[in-house]
Amino acid sequence: MGMVFCRGCGKEIHSTAVTCPQCGAPQGNVVPQSASSKRILPAFLLCFFLGCFGIHRFYVGKVGTGILQLITLGGFGIWALIDFIIILCGSFTDSDGNRITQWT
Numbered sequence: 001m002g003m004v005f006c007r008g009c010g011k012e013i014h015s016t017a018v019t020c021p022q023c024g025a026p027q028g029n030v031v032p033q034s035a036s037s038k039r040i041l042p043a044f045l046l047c048f049f050l051g052c053f054g055i056h057r058f059y060v061g062k063v064g065t066g067i068l069q070l071i072t073l074g075g076f077g078i079w080a081l082i083d084f085i086i087i088l089c090g091s092f093t094d095s096d097g098n099r100i101t102q103w104t
Helices: 040-053 055-059 063-076 078-089
Strands: 003-005 012-014
Touching: 040 055, 040 063, 040 078, 055 063, 055 078, 063 078
Parallel strands: none
Antiparallel strands: 003 012
């Protein structure tokens, strides 16, 4: 861990700096959020066809909310519709909080 030059102003900064303390320019060394091993396509299809039963939530490991969706028929369809939209937007997460990013 040494020193590097800022991408914005050229000032010497520590290599682990997320932004330059002088100019505030982002340095591009932000640690990305880990991705899930689950895939979007199965979650999408399960939500589309069986969303009212919460099967897509069981697939990603969210058993507790899967049971709630099963009992309430997907929150009377509203909860399942919201999950469907979130899956399409790529913001759906698994039980560990990791974003599901890959389609296949």
